[in-house]
Amino acid sequence: MSDASLSPTVAPRRFLSSLAELQWLGVAVILVFLGVTFIAPLAKVLLLSVTGDDGGATLENFRGLLATSSLRPVLLQTAVTSLEVTLACLVIGYPAAIYLSRLNGWRASLTSVAILFPFLTSSLVRTFVFIVLLGRNGVFNSALEWLGVPGAPFKLLFNQIGVVIGMTYVLLPYMLLSLIGTMRKIDHTLLDAARSLGASRARVFWTVYVPLSLPGVAAGAIITTILGFGYFVTPAMMGGPGERMIAQMVEQRILVMYDLPGAATISVVMLVIVLTTYAAAARWLGLSRLMRPQG
Amino acid sequence: MSDRMTPAARGDRVLAGYAWLVLALLVLPLIALIPISLGDSPTVSVLPDKLSLRWYREVLGGAEWRSAFWWSLATASVATLISTSIGYLGAYAIVHSQSRLKGMLEVLMLMPMMVPTVIVAFSTYVLATWMPANATWLMISVGQGLLGLPVATLIIAASLRGIDGTVIRAAVSLGGDRRQVFAFVTLPMAIHGIVSAAALSFLIAFDELLIAVFLTRPGIETLPVRIYDSVTYELTPAIAVVSVFLMALVCLAMLAGEVIRRLAANAAVNAPQ
Structure with a gap:
């Protein structure tokens, strides 16, 4: 124009x-x-x-929160959970994405349908089905018992393992879309060139393929970590009683305790963490790349 | 395994098998909802002892589920209108502006996606306290519209970027005025993006839980809120029935997206040169 x-x-x-x-x-x-x-x-x-009980400006809310309340353990729990979920998504997704990114024609279409269908389906629905599957008498435990795995049936619901499994299932499509989007753009003649220059397959993979796929890994990992950090649905439905994740803390303060300043204080802590992560990631990768998980 | 297979080829085959397994694990749990929904007893099970449509009757006949569905449909429709129209305006400005401030506009439009959903829900809750009580359902729509806005903006911007500027100039030099150029050139060329944006924002709004939980009042309960409460208090196959309906909705949206994409591609190919 x-x-x-x-x-x-x-x-x-x-x-x-x-x-x-x-x-x-x-x-x-x-x-x-x-x-x-x-x-x-x-x-x-x-x-x-930053408003005190008397209506004046104060930092007392933050001091109180950091000193006495349960914020620190929940914050730690939230960070650990989101990192565990990200790691699980990456370990499960990366090898699959290597193969899926090479597909063409109907196989590629099938792949995108198989990823987009769960991606677009309500996270409530996806969490609900995992509550059914992971139950004591669920399919998963029945299969383990049938295989004779010692210790089965396991308690997989309303604890940390259940939350991590459920969230990994919910967030895996983001990771896959990000990885496949980047891996599709990798120029395979570079791999052939490295091979013809005498590098072993393992060496080509580690020194050429993995570095070229890193932008997708980084974008997928950041999106999964940030979404996992603020996630509510799965931990609330699968985590059992109590506040496991920080988003639940905010929700409890608004709906149950009716403590809006408390909810606001936790929100600000959350906002600072998330926006700092975004700012650092955007500086490194560019904002538009982060925002387009489809690659 | 044949002896002639090289280790590399065998490795490729293992990788392929693993990848298809991951895809199967993504889709199969959702497929499992169909047998769960066909159970006869109040307990949920993937392999029910006796198949029946009992819970379908219960959900379709129950006033509560039906009212929740209509509330979701109403709030999500208004939310879609909000995110698509505001998203179009924003995308247009981002794509066509040469201003140095456009980066700031882009960040502003993407904000609701960067801020954790629970905080967007909290601020919508604050917004609703400023508004009259009978505007509550509209505030649910506004909050859900905010959540869909970044996605809508990104998709519409991508489709606007794909429009060749010379086509617009040609239309103008052939005497088209602003409204005609928009109606007969820009809109048809961007329609795929606009429809995808609308479909995605509809799904985001229709599935949204926290805003609806914060703003829910007696008589205003959306489908996700109802599902959430049901999972917490009574785990029955009714939730699976609703899930099957929601998945059918997703299939419909994906199919519609594909049809529109094909039509748009055909139109582009068949357009008079």
């Missing part, structure tokens, strides 16, 4: 300037809408976190 001025006709230029006006109108609509529905309430949340 920038070369419109080179056009011999005047009409496009006038047209474009009228479009520019319209564009500003559009931006104004966006700013008003997001300002009222998102920025202002978010600012109110930030404000709540």
